Amino acid sequence: MDKVKPLSEYILDSQKIEINDYKNKIKLAILSSFTINGLAESLKVKCSQKQIFGSTYVAGYNQYNQEIFDTKSNLYSFSPDITFLILDTRSIFGNLFHFPYSITKSERKNFVDEKINELLNLIEKFNETTTSKLVITNLGLPHYSPHGIAEMKTSYSFHDAIIDFNKKLKDKVIEMDSVHIFDFFKFVIQHGENNVFNFQNYLFGDIKIALDYIPHLANDLIPYVISFLGLTKKCIVLDLDNTLWGGIVGEDGFDGIRLGPQPPGNAFVEFQKYLKALSQRGIILAINSKNNFDDAIQVIREHPHMILKEDDFACMKINWDDKVSNMQYISEELNIGLDSFVFFDDDPVNREFVKENMPEITTPDLPHDPSQYSEVIQSLHDFSVFQVTNEDTNRRKMYFQQKQRSESQKSSTNLTEFLKTLNLEIDIKKSDSFTIPRISQLTMKTNQFNLTTKRYQEEEIKKFSEDDKMLVGCAQIRDKFGDNGITGAFIVEKTNSDEWFLDTFLLSCRVMGREIEKAILYHIINEARKNNVKRLKAKFIPTTKNKPIEHLLPDSKFSKENDYWVYNIETPFSMPEFLTLRVK
């Protein structure tokens, strides 16, 4: 991130941001136990760098209790999407910050429990009153203790109490869908207490985060915004020479490239490890490299220090075509929109070429020093998610199977014949605590095969699931190559005893083109029939991306009625024979 820009410039820049320049918008509220001026302005600027307009509400100085407990407060009338509650150790501990040993060990324990309970009451009231996400900071650990070096010989010491507070808060919040913790404890470790806390700022104006570090804090809160808006990127497309290894394999040869345990080759090993970890949590990796295929693939397959292997890449374009054509091909092959890609290439000319032709792709500038590569990706915040799901952790495997499927498709002559050979199985599942995060994630991320493109947060899906007037479900897809995981979802609104409305119907791009939608629709129509419903109503809301689902309704015998499409339940509906449908 930009390390030199002082807070005053953020404040000035924030005044130049115009709401009309942005497609994505978010409302952010800031509550705090101390003076936190400048954070709202910094957040606005950081949002605008991600093409997001952030409108902000800042509660009065240390007014967070009142704002949350008063259901008519300005906080609630602002109706934020995300509320940041910024707490600090001095405010929470009060007098005990200086005199923790004026009370006994068991009193210290009780004190922490009491403070946790107060905070939980506050969270409960907040959640009752608003659907806003709540992000609470945990507490920073001061290096100070009145016991000095004896602190470590003190049982349930001052520092233990702070750590205990953080742990208890996490244990409670981990179960709450709409509440998250910002790890302020870690923020202070990263930047150092002597920097983040400035005594003069504190004594002057009760400013407990030094002015220079407010933009850093804003920067670290951006991942919540990205994740909330579903702007999380899906795939990193990598160059090879001087990106995954040092040197040029075509010139330096297999033995000449820099990749191994010694510097400078270890910088590339380190970067590959970082990428591997990203791929293990669901970020797709692909290659776009100008190289002789044989030279490059030999390194990938045989080099003893390659961390990333062939099956870590969902798609490899290693050829002499231009990078833009290759990007286009990768996007089509993986069925992912250009705006879900990050392009990572050490060559500024290639970067410029891609930037110019495909501005939707995020193309970060790279430092000359490969030891900073991981930091570049980290600071983008583009891969932030509120929660890592099972599908995320298995994605790498699933894309590799997908590659095998495409190979197999090439050998089949006609599509139905090919689909028959796949042994497709569809398990319809109810929404429950296991599937709700994934259903929400699908509504947030699916663009192409999505009838209405309605985005729902986890807590909304949860609310629908508990509502008798709604039917929420999802589909897990398996075939002979493996498990695709939960890749379809639907939400039906039971309008009245005669009519149901298809609020949401979507399939992940990974399983498109296999007529799975017919099986899911078959299931919904069956459910309607069982409940003596006469009509299933649906609406197609076109976007720039959902053309693939445009013909679903007419092709499935829905007839047009004004803006809607209606299926008469008495019409027989059949599902392709090669699909096996199970309802769990």
Add this chain to the structure above:
Amino acid sequence: MAEKLYKIISKVMNINIEEINDESSPTSISNWTSFNGYVLLDELETNFDVKFSIDEAMDVKNVSDIKRHLQNHGVNFND
């Protein structure tokens, strides 16, 4: 040096440099809130490489006070 000082004040208070003189203070500059006052001191410390004591910071009531304290830290305004 006076120009450098005025430039910083103009940036932090978001006003034209022509509007600033040695008598400028929170009374004459409406953007000079207590918070912007802290931001200003912070920027001056960075840009002039000085550290104000808490007494000096408390004593600042207008631009000439700032000049006086900067001079005490060796910043020369007679150029």
